[in-house]
Amino acid sequence: MIHLSEVVGDTSGPIGKQVTVTFRGRSAVALYDGGHNSDWIADFETDLKVSSLD
Known part of the structure; x- marks a missing residue:
């Protein structure tokens, strides 16, 4: 199973985001x-x- 999470940075300027992909049951x-x-x-x-x- 894959888990996606998103972190949104400062919204006062250009919106920066980081997407984290985690494979459950594995360390990846x-x-x-x-x-x-x-x-x-x-x-x-x-x-x-x-x-x-x-």
């Missing part, structure tokens, strides 16, 4: 920049393809 955790114009989903997909989240 990945952090992605989820801010405006980010492409975290493509980065996540690449990580899955190369198995860097084992």
Whole structure:
């Protein structure tokens, strides 16, 4: 199972976000920049393809 969480930074300027992907039952955790114009989903997909989240 995958757990996603999002942290939103200071909202007075450009909104910065960090997406954390945690694989339950495993020690794999990945952090992605989820801010405006980010492409975290493509980065996540690449990580899955190369198995860097084992």
